[in-house]
Amino acid sequence: MDFSLSKKEILFLQMIRAFAEKEVKPLAAEVDEEERFPLETVEKMAKLGIMGIPFPVEYGGAGGDNVLYSMAVEELSRVCATTGVIVSAHTSLCASPIYEFGTEEQKKKYLPKLCSGEWIGAFGLTEPNAGTDASAQQTMAVLEDDHYVLNGSKIFITNAAYANVYIVMAMTDKSQGTRGISAFIVERDFPGFSIGKKEKKMGIRGSATCELIFENCLVPKENLLGKPGEGFKIAMKTLDGGRMGIASQALGIAQGAMDETVKYVKERKQFGKAIGQFQNTQFQLADLDTKIEAARLLVRMAAWKKDRKMPYSADSARAKLFAAETAMEMTTKAVQFHGGYGYTREYPVERMMRDAKITEIYEGTSEVQRMVIAAALLK
Amino acid sequence: MKIVVCIKQVPDTTEIKLDPVTGTMIRDGVPSIMNPDDKGGLEVALTLKDKYGAEVTVITMGPPQADDILREALAMGADRAIHLSDRKFAGADTLATSNAIAGALRMLEYDLVITGRQAIDGDTAQVGPQIAEHLDLPQVTYVEDLEFDGNKTFTIRKSMEEGYQMVQVEAPCVVTVLASANKARYMSVRGIVEAYDREVEVWNFNNIRVDEAKLGLNGSPTRVWKSFTKGAKAAGTLYEVEPAEAVDIIVEKLKEKFII
Numbered sequence: 174m175d176f177s178l179s180k181k182e183i184l185f186l187q188m189i190r191a192f193a194e195k196e197v198k199p200l201a202a203e204v205d206e207e208e209r210f211p212l213e214t215v216e217k218m219a220k221l222g223i224m225g226i227p228f229p230v231e232y233g234g235a236g237g238d239n240v241l242y243s244m245a246v247e248e249l250s251r252v253c254a255t256t257g258v259i260v261s262a263h264t265s266l267c268a269s270p271i272y273e274f275g276t277e278e279q280k281k282k283y284l285p286k287l288c289s290g291e292w293i294g295a296f297g298l299t300e301p302n303a304g305t306d307a308s309a310q311q312t313m314a315v316l317e318d319d320h321y322v323l324n325g326s327k328i329f330i331t332n333a334a335y336a337n338v339y340i341v342m343a344m345t346d347k348s349q350g351t352r353g354i355s356a357f358i359v360e361r362d363f364p365g366f367s368i369g370k371k372e373k374k375m376g377i378r379g380s381a382t383c384e385l386i387f388e389n390c391l392v393p394k395e396n397l398l399g400k401p402g403e404g405f406k407i408a409m410k411t412l413d414g415g416r417m418g419i420a421s422q423a424l425g426i427a428q429g430a431m432d433e434t435v436k437y438v439k440e441r442k443q444f445g446k447a448i449g450q451f452q453n454t455q456f457q458l459a460d461l462d463t464k465i466e467a468a469r470l471l472v473r474m475a476a477w478k479k480d481r482k483m484p485y486s487a488d489s490a491r492a493k494l495f496a497a498e499t500a501m502e503m504t505t506k507a508v509q510f511h512g513g514y515g516y517t518r519e520y521p522v523e524r525m526m527r528d529a530k531i532t533e534i535y536e537g538t539s540e541v542q543r544m545v546i547a548a549a550l551l552k
Numbered sequence: 553m554k555i556v557v558c559i560k561q562v563p564d565t566t567e568i569k570l571d572p573v574t575g576t577m578i579r580d581g582v583p584s585i586m587n588p589d590d591k592g593g594l595e596v597a598l599t600l601k602d603k604y605g606a607e608v609t610v611i612t613m614g615p616p617q618a619d620d621i622l623r624e625a626l627a628m629g630a631d632r633a634i635h636l637s638d639r640k641f642a643g644a645d646t647l648a649t650s651n652a653i654a655g656a657l658r659m660l661e662y663d664l665v666i667t668g669r670q671a672i673d674g675d676t677a678q679v680g681p682q683i684a685e686h687l688d689l690p691q692v693t694y695v696e697d698l699e700f701d702g703n704k705t706f707t708i709r710k711s712m713e714e715g716y717q718m719v720q721v722e723a724p725c726v727v728t729v730l731a732s733a734n735k736a737r738y739m740s741v742r743g744i745v746e747a748y749d750r751e752v753e754v755w756n757f758n759n760i761r762v763d764e765a766k767l768g769l770n771g772s773p774t775r776v777w778k779s780f781t782k783g784a785k786a787a788g789t790l791y792e793v794e795p796a797e798a799v800d801i802i803v804e805k806l807k808e809k810f811i812i
Contacts, residue, residue, distance in 0.1 A: 181748050184623060188739045222741035235741035440809055 185241050189248045192221070198252035204379035205255065205524050210335050211379055214256055219290020224263060227480075228272055233285030239414075239476040243421040247472070250425025251432070254528035255379035257425055261418035262331040262380075263287070266536075267294025270340050270411045271358065274399045279358060283338060295336035296415075297327035297359075297385050298408050305541055307342075307408065308351045312387060314343035319394045321345075321357065323387040326369065329535070333383035334368055337361045340411070341385070342404045354404035358396040365390030376527035413486045415536045417475045420492035423500040423532035424472050427465050430500075430507035430525045434458065437511055437520075454510065461503050468496040487549035494542035497532035504529040553606040553700075553723075555597040556660055558653055558667040558683070559590040559625060561618040565672045566787040586621040589668025593729035595736040596698055597666055598629045604702055607631050609660065613641055613652055622752050627743035628736070634660075638756040643769030646674070650682030652767055655760035657687060663723040664706070669694055669730050680728035691726040692719055696733045 178186070196217055204211050218224055226242040228234025242264060250257030268287040271279055286292040303309040312325025323343050330339070339359045346353035359366060369384030399407050435458070438449035448454050471492035478485035504526035508515035515522045533539045564585045569578045586594075597608045610625040612618050613636035622633040634656065641652050657665060665687075667680035677693070684691035696716065697709035710717045711730060721727075739747075757764070765771060791801055806812045 179748075180620070180623070181744060184620075184627060184739065184747060185741070185744050187624075188627075188741075188744060192738055220740075221738055226741055230742065236745045237741055241741070241745070442810060 182240065182244065185237075186244060186248070188221075189223075189245050192217075192223075193248045193252045197249055197256050201253035201255070202518070202521065202524065204253060205376075205528075206378075206518070208373070208378045210381040211253075211256060211259075212335065215259060215290060215293065215335075218260065222288075223260060224290035224293075225268065225284075225288025226264065228268060228284060228288050232272065232280055233288035235288070238480045239417065240473060240480060243417060243472055243476040246418050246421035247425040247428070247469075250422040251429040253379075254422060254426050254525070255377045257422040258331055258377050258380050258419075258531075259293075261415070261422055262296060263294040263336075265415040265418040266296030266331075266411055267336075267338060267340050269414050270296075270356070270398060270407055273410070274356070274403075274407050275358075276395075278395065279398070283358065287338065292337035293332055293335050295330055295332040295339045296411065297330050297339050297341040298412075299327060299329050300325065301328055305538060308354075308405065310342060310344045310354055312341070312343040313347075314345050314355060314357065314392070316345070316394065321392045321394065321397065323357070323359070323365070323390040323392055325387050327385040329372065329382055330385050331380050331382055331535075333385060334371060334381035339385060340398065341387075342408050343387075345401050345404075349402060351405040352402045354408070355401050356398040356404040356407045357392050358398050359390070359392055360396075363390055363392060374531075376524070376529070376531050412536055413489045414479065416489040416493040416542070417472065417479060417485070419532055419536045420468070420472045420475065420489065420496040423493070423496035423529065424465070424468050426525055426529045426532065427461075427468065427496065427500040427503040430504045430522055430529075431458075431461060431465060433520070433522050433525070434507045434510050441512075448510070457506060457510075461499075461506060464495075464499045465503065468492070468499045471495055487546050490537070490542040490545035490549075493532070493537070494539050494546070497529075497539060497542075500529040500532050501526075553600065553604060553663045554609070554661050555600060555606050555664045555666060556609045556611060556657060556662045557590070557594045557597045557625070557630070558665070558679070559594065559610055559612050559621055560587045560668070560671050561585070561612065561614050561621045562587045562671050562673040584617065584620065586624055587668050587671045587673075588731035589670060589672075589729060591668075591736045592731040592733045593666040593668050593727075594625055594628060594630065595734045596695070596727075596729050597664075598737065599734070600664075600698075600700055601629065604700060609634065609662075611636065611653065611656055613637070613644070613649060619752055623747040623750075624739060626750050626752075627739035627747040629740075629743065633750075633752045635752050635754045636756075636760070637754055640757045640764060640768050643772060644767065645772035645774035646676050646678040646682060647773060648767050648769075648771035650679045650686060651762055651771055652760065653679070654683050654686035655762035656755060657683065659760060665689070665724070665726045667726070667728050669728045677728070680726060684726035687726070689724055689726050690721050691728070692721050693728040695727045695729045698727065698729075698733075 222235035225234040226237040227239050230236040246257045246261050271283050287294050314321045314323045341357045341359045345355040365388050367386045369386045372382045441448050475485050475488040475492040507522040508526050561584050563582045567582050600606050601608050608630045609632040610630045611634040670677035692708050694711040696711045699707045704722050706721050708719050
């Protein structure tokens, strides 16, 4: 067993940390305040290969792996959770399913553009009446000649307003239940496709979360991803990877809040000494640090297993469950340690607290993660 | 065009802490980095490569762990890396160091040799100029901007104490670059992934043609008479902003630290 980082991983952390500190952190408050999608950051990340980390060079990727990708999402989220989720949704929810389930033609057509960051990716599964019960899909796809005709809508879609390609689930045979769901690769300019209203959110406010609307949307037959009826399976497998990404995001948020708190408790003086010298502060921080480190091990293991093509569904669920709950606890306590200052926008911890909450909800709520873990346990 | 960039691994002096009792440097756990001026020099080379096409070779002299900065240079976009490593090179002062590097350069083809102005550990600014002297090449020091005419001539803005000079120089030549000349690029992800699979050529005494008496401790006339520690000072943060904004930042920082 070896817990040490490789030379390559150390070099990668050196780069991504410097990038996050110098290019991402200075924009984080503004991106949140103005609900602004940081396109300039995406362009910078694209140039460095951050939009295609775990994909082979032959498809335009950086030739890295999921451990590096997970580290990237963690380090970006440590300073800006919006930037973290942009990369996570793009990589795990759009490029990944094309890479894992796409035909050679689909991979050659879409991956180079996604990996180079020329195109941004998104994923549409959730509907107004199909959230945790994702099987209740109402978006329909009907094959007519050489096109599928899609009708319906998707909600809460990360990156939606700026994406160029979407992985979309739709019902092709309602009588088959979940086995009647199929997956499609939808391009932004396909006829009948449009972007609906943008959500006003509590956190990750720069990530441009919108509705996707399909009105007799024409999707070429060759844009079916996988076989007809495989959509639900593809969605679930895609979410296994996505959860590893969100777990990395949650871990980053928690670490970011810890960094801020450590800095603050060393400086803030009350009753004649720094508040970090009080044992109450020390014990709380020690517990939180232990949880963050435990979350990190869970996250790294899930990524490591995915790289080795080992089953990792339950690992990913555990990592996301624990990292998300740790992020929520850490950020809530970070605000408490900062007192009144923490409640203001002068300090980043209130933003981190708002950002942390979504990690317990999207790509499967914490309750869904418990269902996945229990199912693996009791099977 | 062939460019050779000389780089050095140094302790990250912004991370160095001082022992509050003895006042000496605590070197344990201090990360090693590519010297900032050298990184600025590498960026000059890579910018020329982007614009005109060039083969960029990086070279360093140092212990085995100096390999890390060569990998970093490869990940930034350098084409070839050479590591001068031999016990005979150890204990070198600036003269012995420049003798070894000049010896290696004699074995290479180049149109332009770039070094950083100075290293943050020694602060001598001697190695670059000495290399130029050994090789009998024209040199321009304190470079903050460099333009190439695409043929043979470099037009250089050279920093002076109170202002700058514009000079022209023809290849082959040596220039020493300031970190402030540019914003060095980040390593690319693909560059990082491939960096440790690429070859770093390790050259020892036998690879260069230099009299052994001119190398290492034997070739070092410098003797350290006394060293002292400057007063402790935390790393600062630099803001380049208009005066009005600077006032706001200062007030905000003082409030943050509960000083006002």
